[in-house]
Amino acid sequence: QVQLMESGGGSVQPGKSLKLSCAASKPIFDRCGMGWYRRPPGKELELISYIGTDGSRNYADVVKGRFTISEDNAKNTLYLEMHNLTPRERAMYICATVPLRGNCNYWGQGAEVTVSS
DSSP states (O other): OOOEEEEEEEEOOOOEEEEEEEEEESSSSTTSOEEEEEEESSSSEEEEEEEEETEEEEOOOOTTTTTEEEEGGGTTTEEEEEEEEOOGGGGEEEEEEHHHHHHOOBBBBEEEEEEEE
16 A cells, blocks of 8 residues: 655745645655646645656646646655645645556545635
């Protein structure tokens, strides 16, 4: 079993930046794509960025140009750098394997991000 643990959440002012981390308890990045979802209060889960096993990076249009996904294989850690955050991006940010399949079906507990002045 693999555990994913997010960290780095918190409260920031609009326009500021935040960097999230997701540490995997075992090496999985070589066989599993990884991504970040978010769930705003009262809204549905949305996939905002993911990185494939080939290193390809993908972003939802709403975050493209402001968010950067990366991973450190040596540390088994996935990152999400977020810049120019807006209040509408207040959400629970959750890392997970992408796509969810077979032996790549893991979710973290989430890190809460609040953006307010």
